Each structure stands twice: as structure tokens, then as C-alpha cells.
Amino acid sequence: MKKAIVNTAECVACGVCAKTCPRQAITIFHGIYAHVNEDLCIGCKKCEKECPASVIQVVEKEVAS
């Protein structure tokens, strides 16, 4: 399944991804970095496309069943 992952070390926590996510899967953790709730993420790539810092990537990920 495709999921968004954030390079938290370089994330600027601007919140563009959280605003653009159609599933509200992204929250900004205490103003430090974006956090993706993988249960909600559908891998649509909207956040990847919009992230001004280009620190989000949607990758194939194994989800524990």
C-alpha cells in the first residue's frame, strides 16, 4: 500500500500538507514536524505535490494486518 512519509528532520511544519490532505491524515506535531496517520493515509500524493519544502514522499509500504 502506498503511504506518505515525512523527512521530519527537514520538515518546516508549515501545515500545507495537513490542509491539503483529503483524509485529514496529517497533523502538525507541536509545531515541529508533520505527522502522518498511516491508518488514514490513502497515498494520494497530494501532500507530496504541495509540500513547499519537498520533504514528503509517497512510498510503497507494508502495512501490518
Place this chain on the structure above:
Amino acid sequence: MKRWYDYLWIFSAAYMISGFFNILFAWVGLICFITPLLLSIMGKGKIYCNSYCGRGQLFELLGSRLKLSSNRNIPAFIRSKWFRYGFLAFFMIMFSIMIFSTYLVFNGTKNLEEAITLLWTIKLPWNWAYTGKVSPWIAQFAFGFYSVMLTSTILGMITMFFFKPRSWCVYCPMGTMTQAISILKYGRKMR
């Protein structure tokens, strides 16, 4: 559903325009400096950037809705820590020089300069926007502060045009500062 704060871009645009008519409106811009700092000190993280930043909304509007952005990825060095904190340090130094200038006008050492300094170097006469009804230091601060606001708007516009709409947010000194405050407050846990 749109909320009231989704329209703060109007405030931001009105602010930039007002400086062309009366420089004293520049003082209102202090709200955009004090509010994000207070909110992050109060533990609200970067809620100002995330929800209330009119400038960010304006770049979003111009870049995405009006399609003025080329939507390219920003060069990696701009999001690096040394660049972001370096730009913040540079910004703070230039801001301190502006405050010192205001002080010199306040104590009479220096005359009021009715000019805007663009990109920290280019001096533009701006005397039409000042009627001279307040103490010179109040006007000096307004000219200096508006210079900071106009310069950062121009930088933001340039990066909005060449990269993604809200590229300014990557190296915005206020954003770097509020993130640093949040890191100091909450550390780097939950990684």
C-alpha cells in the same frame, strides 16, 4: 467549509497596499511578528503559520489559484538548517540595525529618512506616504518596518514564482523562530 481565518490574505494584501498611501500603517504589521511568537510560547506550536498567516494564504492564492507558480521543487539547501537559521540570524541583525536607526532618530543623532530600503540595499524615496504629523522616530520605525515587510514579500513572490506557492514558508524567519521555540518547548520526541 471556509473559516474566518481563511480570508486573512485580504488583511495581508491591504497591509502591503496601505504602506503606499500612509507609511504609519506599517506599525500594524507588528501583529504578524508578535502573534506567532506569543502563540508558540503559549505552546500552540506553529498554529499561526498553519492557520492564520495571511501572507502564506496570499502566496497560495497567487501561486495555486492564479497559477503564477511554476511548482518546481525548492533547492535542497534552502530547507537545510544552516540556511534557515543563517537567514534568521541575518534577518535579526538587519532588524536590530533598523531598531538602532530608530533609536538614533529618537535621540536626535540622526534625521528622519523618508525612504524604503528594498532587499537591504536599494534605497527608494517614499516621502509621499508621510505627512509628518508624528514624532520622527515613530515614522522612522514605520519606514524601517515596512522595508522589512516589503522585502520579505518580494522574496516570497520570487520564490513563489520559481518554486512552489508557499516556498517562502520554508525559510520564513518567523516560521523558523516559532519552530525553534516549539522544539525548545517540546523537544524532538515522537520521532
